[in-house]
Amino acid sequence: xxxxxxxxxxxxxxxxxxxxxxxxxxxxxxxxxxxxxxxxxxxxxxxxxxxxxxxxxxxxxxxxxxxxxxxxxxxxxxxxxxxxxxxxxxxxxxxxxxxxxxxxxxxxxxxxxxxxxxxxxxxxxxxxxxxxxxxxxxxxxxxxxxxxxxxxxxxxxxxxxxxxxx
Amino acid sequence: xxxxxxxxxxxxxxxxxxxxxxxxxxxxxxxxxxxxxxxxxxxxxxxxxxxxxxxxxxxxxxxxxxxxxxxxxxxxxxxxxxxxxxxxxxxxxxxxxxxx
Numbered sequence: 001x002x003x004x005x006x007x008x009x010x011x012x013x014x015x016x017x018x019x020x021x022x023x024x025x026x027x028x029x030x031x032x033x034x035x036x037x038x039x040x041x042x043x044x045x046x047x048x049x050x051x052x053x054x055x056x057x058x059x060x061x062x063x064x065x066x067x068x069x070x071x072x073x074x075x076x077x078x079x080x081x082x083x084x085x086x087x088x089x090x091x092x093x094x095x096x097x098x099x100x101x102x103x104x105x106x107x108x109x110x111x112x113x114x115x116x117x118x119x120x121x122x123x124x125x126x127x128x129x130x131x132x133x134x135x136x137x138x139x140x141x142x143x144x145x146x147x148x149x150x151x152x153x154x155x156x157x158x159x160x161x162x163x164x165x166x
Numbered sequence: 167x168x169x170x171x172x173x174x175x176x177x178x179x180x181x182x183x184x185x186x187x188x189x190x191x192x193x194x195x196x197x198x199x200x201x202x203x204x205x206x207x208x209x210x211x212x213x214x215x216x217x218x219x220x221x222x223x224x225x226x227x228x229x230x231x232x233x234x235x236x237x238x239x240x241x242x243x244x245x246x247x248x249x250x251x252x253x254x255x256x257x258x259x260x261x262x263x264x265x266x
Binding site for chain 2: 005006007009010013019026027030031034092093094095102103105106109125126153156157158160161164
């Protein structure tokens with residue numbers, strides 16, 4: 001269970017890039033697992049099922065964060081600014097100090113990707129999951145995942161170039 | 167240009183290979199336990215306003231509102247017609263006094 005929770009924590013941390021948000025998402029995941037374990041039919045492995053829940057929770061948090069940022073940029077007086085650092089890499093304890101700058105640029109570029117591309121890229125390239133595992137989690141075929149991955153790489157190149165031109 | 171952007175990406179992707187997996191916080195399970203206990207306590211003692219309760223409550227409120235509004239208008243109309251009959255009688259001196 002500890003290995004599974006560590007793996008899931010790493011997945012949500014890679015999606016959210018914020019240890020506090022990742023902890024929160026993981027807690028919500030376990031509560032959901034506890035409440036709906038009776039509904040688990042064994043169609044996929046337990047790990048995949050829990051991963052699906054965790055990813056859904058992480059994406060919900062990500063959407064809320066983006067909505068909040070959007071509202072904050074339109075009406076700053078309405079919503080107090082989050083005390084969250086903009087530099088996502090500095091918040092991820094798994095990144096070595098000498099890599100923080102590059103990682104910061106990379107994660108900013110990843111954050112700008114469309115949701116599906118971001119998820120496929122994060123699970124395969126950042127998390128190191130196998131393609132068949134990701135197809136099951138995302139509910140897509142292998143070709144669709146490969147296409148998302150290749151589009152994500154193209155967009156990342158553009159985003160990184162833009163970042164360094166600024 | 168394409169080669170440059172390719173090498174830029176590859177250079178950055180190397181960071182991912184050197185990234186270390188981070189486990190959960192030491193107090194994660196304590197916090198999770200506390201949150202689950204709080205949630206369970208809230209469910210036992212708290213008032214859970216789910217859609218199954220909110221929709222009937224709203225319907226009852228609307229029906230009650232409609233009934234009161236109907237009663238009010240009925241009452242108003244009655245008073246108005248009573249008043250106009252009395253005024254008509256007074257204007258034309260048609261008040262009937264009976265011996266009874």
